[in-house]
Amino acid sequence: MLPLGTQRVGPFPFASLCGGYFPSRGIPYCGAPDRLAPACEAALRAMKAKVGLRLGPVPHDDAMLTALLPALERGGWRLLRQRVGVEFVLKNPGGLEAYQAGLSSNRRKKVDYYWRKLNEAGKTELRHFNGAGCDWPSVFADIRAVEAASWVAQTGEPRFLGARNERYWNQLMDDPWFNQAVNVWLIDHCGTPVSFALTLDSGSTRYVIANSFDERVAKFSTGSKIYQQLIFDAFGRGLSQVNIGLGDSGYKSGWGARPASTLIDVIAFAPSLGGRTALLAARAREAAAQIRKRRSRSRRK
Structure with a gap:
């Protein structure tokens, strides 16, 4: 069973992996991710009280994430991906x-x-x-x-x-x-x-x-x-390494840190009425944000 908490976005309850926001919130696992992903998707589908799941921030090349996202899509989940930023890592x-x-x-x-x-x-x-x-x-x-x-x-x-x-x-x-x-x-x-x-x-x-x-x-x-x-x-x-976090203005590279994984956030909307409603609300909110950005840019011209 995954250690899940609840995050609310407006009226919509989403499941979320427990833990602090950083360094990352990947899914803990033991075994081959490709074999575990279908069982994980089935367990998540059984969450009747949630409209979806928030995964992240997590490295884009995380093995469990790479296996789980296609399994979710095959199960009818809809995904929204957001880039958080690039980590800078200093190798020993x-x-x-x-x-x-x-x-x-x-x-x-x-x-x-x-x-x-x-x-x-x-x-x-x-x-x-x-x-x-x-x-x-x-x-x-x-x-x-x-x-x-x-x-x-x-x-x-x-x-x-x-x-x-x-x-x-x-x-x-x-x-x-x-x-x-x-x-x-x-x-x-x-x-x-x-x-x-x-x-x-x-x-x-x-x-x-x-x-x-x-x-x-x-x-x-x-x-x-x-x-x-x-x-x-x-x-x-x-x-073996020091992960100094997101972004660099020249300070981190001065210590020898170099760009490593890209962190992403993924919102998975469940194949249910609640999930579809939450997805529509998320897309409407995203569209409204884009409109505000365009208006702001036009005013600056």
Whole structure:
């Protein structure tokens, strides 16, 4: 049985794979995907209370997704696909020493320069948290303080602020697997937390889940010091790669990351009256969005 939750879009209840939005929400499986896909489609069809299923974000070349989507279409499901973006991944070149040797001297000098300037401006400390012995509620309190003072709190989508997010992360750290898999780096400056990154180790990959900084220290490029440490730590532990996430403005490639899989979202509408109604509503909403875009472009001309 798949671990499914419920997501509502207007009046329509969709099944959704459980878990955080990133790094990905693929279907867990054991066996050959081609053999499992028909049974999975039959199990999903039995969900009488849902009008469809949301799959993703998940890599476009995920083996189970590649097998399941044709099985769903053969079963009468209608699919809407949406491109989320391209992941940038940094491969382990053969150990920490090999990576350090290949890192440009300009990159190392910039990290050292900004770190020195931050320390000159006031007492600064970089802290690392991992494992069951950490005071995780205190750690997440510091993360929330950083996020509250960052651009995310104003124009983005906070991942740690609010009672629900606080409860989610604190409960997650009660799980033995997660408190070993999660790593947090926090920079304190003049007694105040000002920058952080949170990662998740799964298999041989380290995923960068979230990072942010207090706008007051923006000029010190605090993220560069944190990224240096989380990459060094990953390759020092023997992990094969660091998935830095979607998109690149030149910063990720500066660390050696390269484009990898394209993440996609798939909405599968069930072969039922509810599914067909939800599909029509989704297409109408998409058409209305396209009309608004065209009108916006015409006004700018």
